[in-house]
Ligand SMILES: Nc1ncnc2c1ncn2[C@@H]1O[C@H](COP(=O)(O)OP(=O)(O)O)[C@@H](O)[C@H]1O
């Protein structure tokens with residue numbers, strides 16, 4: 001059900017509009033649990049998590065190290081399977097998908113951004129984006145250039161990662177994540193290895209992606225300052241949601257301080 005015809009130009013604005021009109025959450029977690037190991041060494045990484053995220057929301061998921069943030073992101077992204085509960089994305093339970101449907105889901109519906117940019121050092125910025133663009137549809141080069149332009153990196157298309165700053169590399173990594181136009185953008189500590197200024201720039205890019213209505217963005221971080229720019233803040237503690245808050249007028253990324 002997640003597959004898309006190869007020659008079908010994705011129209012994300014339409015997908016986002018449809019999702020918003022449907023009145024359905026972009027992501028809905030119900031009684032979500034994840035356990036690692038067994039017997040005396042059992043770790044309850046997530047316990048009975050309930051959460052609703054709306055299309056186009058910019059969500060910041062906060063919590064100390066070990067609270068389950070990465071686990072939650074990996075479950076929503078289809079990288080791992082839950083031990084219990086439901087994970088609905090646009091109304092479909094992805095926990096119930098077959099292995100191949102889950103692969104398709106991960107490939108077409110979700111963009112991932114990690115703390116360490118994971119760019120291929122021997123490929124240019126454009127080529128790094130293009131290898132993913134080629135997996136997900138036609139016109140890979142044009143789509144890759146557009147994605148780089150979207151994160152303010154058009155000028156750097158032909159540079160290698162080693163010739164880019166950390167913030168620039170992270171923007172290329174974001175371009176790579178959005179080139180398939182995923183409704184969901186999942187970011188695990190995306191500013192964890194950036195200084196304040198480049199961190200703000202990267203967050204500004206992510207914020208714009210959510211604001212333009214094309215992406216629902218979930219940013220996981222232990223940096224509580226980032227919560228100020230969120231529409232929706234969720235605090236995790238010991239694998240459970242300890243607090244949740246909606247924000248009417250979040251601050252701009254450029255005004256964050258840490
Ligand atoms: N693959 C795994 N095997 C065993 N335990 C794990 C695994 N992944 C995470 N955990 C444990 O689950 C808990 C939550 O981890 P994680 O989601 O990585 O937290 P966070 O991202 O908030 O630091 C921790 O106790 C961690 O040690």
Ligand SMILES: [Mg+2]
Nearest residue numbers: 069070071188
């Ligand atoms: Mg983590």
